[in-house]
Amino acid sequence: AQTVTQSQPEMSVQEAETVTLSCTYDTSESNYYLFWYKQPPSRQMILVIRQEAYKQQNATENRFSVNFQKAAKSFSLKISDSQLGDTAMYFCAFSDAGGTSYGKLTFGQGTILTVHP
Amino acid sequence: NAGVMQNPRHLVRRRGQEARLRCSPMKGHSHVYWYRQLPEEGLKFMVYLQKENIIDESGMPKERFSAEFPKEGPSILRIQQVVRGDSAAYFCASSPPIADTGELFFGEGSRLTVL
Numbered sequence: 001a002q003t004v005t006q007s008q009p010e011m012s013v014q015e016a017e018t019v020t021l022s023c024t025y026d027t028s029e030s031n032y033y034l035f036w037y038k039q040p041p042s043r044q045m046i047l048v049i050r051q052e053a054y055k056q057q058n059a060t061e062n063r064f065s066v067n068f069q070k071a072a073k074s075f076s077l078k079i080s081d082s083q084l085g086d087t088a089m090y091f092c093a094f095s096d097a098g099g100t101s102y103g104k105l106t107f108g109q110g111t112i113l114t115v116h117p
Numbered sequence: 118n119a120g121v122m123q124n125p126r127h128l129v130r131r132r133g134q135e136a137r138l139r140c141s142p143m144k145g146h147s148h149v150y151w152y153r154q155l156p157e158e159g160l161k162f163m164v165y166l167q168k169e170n171i172i173d174e175s176g177m178p179k180e181r182f183s184a185e186f187p188k189e190g191p192s193i194l195r196i197q198q199v200v201r202g203d204s205a206a207y208f209c210a211s212s213p214p215i216a217d218t219g220e221l222f223f224g225e226g227s228r229l230t231v232l
Contacts, residue, residue: 004159033219035219035220037223042225043206043225043226043228044223044225044226045160045208045210045223045226046223047220050219050220052219091159091160095219097219103148103150103165103210103212103219103221104150104162104165104173105152105160105162105221106162107159107160107161108159109158109159110158110159
């Protein structure tokens with residue numbers, strides 16, 4: 001079974017600064033997806049960024065980028081130029097790439113990020 | 118294009134009552150997933166359905182919980198004889214029949230409170 005671990009229960013950052021959220025996972029699969037989801041106080045789950053395991057290039061989405069280290073099974077999220085609207089719970093998630101496991105996400109425990117003005 | 122619609126957003130039940138949560142997937146999506154989020158925890162997979170079929174229910178509690186996705190109408194998560202431990206946010210997600218992104222689209226969740 002896959003596991004996802006987020007070792008930082010809470011993080012804080014000053015507006016406009018950069019912050020990195022950590023995530024490690026364990027799997028025996030070779031092909032899979034990794035995600036970072038954001039859950040603001042409204043509790044809506046919003047996809048921030050995704051990474052396909054077979055792609056070596058790290059994914060980027062505007063101010064959000066990942067550092068994907070497949071051998072180390074590490075998938076950290078870097079938020080640059082932090083904004084007040086980035087304040088939320090962030091979840092790292094894993095999904096097997098195919099078969100009946102498709103869409104079956106395994107989530108980490110979450111990291112509460114607070115951006116201070 | 119409407120997103121995943123869940124209702125009710127908030128539901129209060131007394132112990133022993135039944136709770137029914139509904140989910141309409143995004144237009145064109147035929148795969149539905151239910152997840153549960155207990156307070157201060159991440160989401161936990163419950164069940165994966167396609168139209169009229171349960172594909173994977175490995176995360177569903179063995180008793181009192183059931184899910185369906187009929188040919189017509191929304192997917193329904195049903196909890197019979199609710200207990201306080203069922204209090205949680207229940208999220209529905211959907212995906213298209215053919216997808217190579219692995220991405221799920223989540224609804225806003227239904228918050229169940231059991232008194």
